[in-house]
Amino acid sequence: MNAIEVRGLKKSFGAKEVLHEVNLTVEQGEIFGFLGRNGAGKSTLIQILTGITQASAGTVALLGEPADRLDAIKRRIGVMPDTSNLYHDMTARAFLEYMAGLSGVRVSKNEILDLLGRVGLS
Ligand SMILES: Nc1ncnc2c1ncn2[C@@H]1O[C@H](COP(=O)(O)OP(=O)(O)OP(=O)(O)O)[C@@H](O)[C@H]1O
Ligand SMILES: [Mg+2]
DSSP states (O other): OEEEEEEEEEEEETTEEEEEEEEEEEETTOOOOOOOOTTSSHHHHHHHHTTSSOOSEEEEEETTEEGGGGGGTGGGOOOOOSSOOOOTTSOHHHHHHHHHHHHTOOOOHHHHHHHHHHTTOO
């Protein structure tokens, strides 16, 4: 099974085609870098892979699951974006509580404190 499989991927914003027939395969355990000039569509591709935006055409599969079943694999993938998505006026605990609420995840104060402790953010 491949970690990432992209076939015939296209993405347009209005009349502007940003991704044209992208095909790529990343095998499990492979370390894969992909490079492109500014505006080439790298972030757009990552956003499609992570379900933030939809492709205009083509197919994407992560760990064998098609992207429209992304909820099934979200627990098994991680993404570190190049910009911070934190609200800087919130504490770490308040931020996690807020995000859990938005995602409909029921989590107790103790679970949040435990998670923060595990990554050294108590
Ligand atoms: N939501 C959007 N609406 C319209 N155009 C967009 C949108 N998002 C990206 N674009 C355009 O799509 C193209 C690809 O953008 P993208 O951010 O994917 O490039 P990138 O390769 O990540 O660039 P960089 O190296 O600057 O991070 C750019 O021309 C950008 O202006
Ligand atoms: Mg980018």
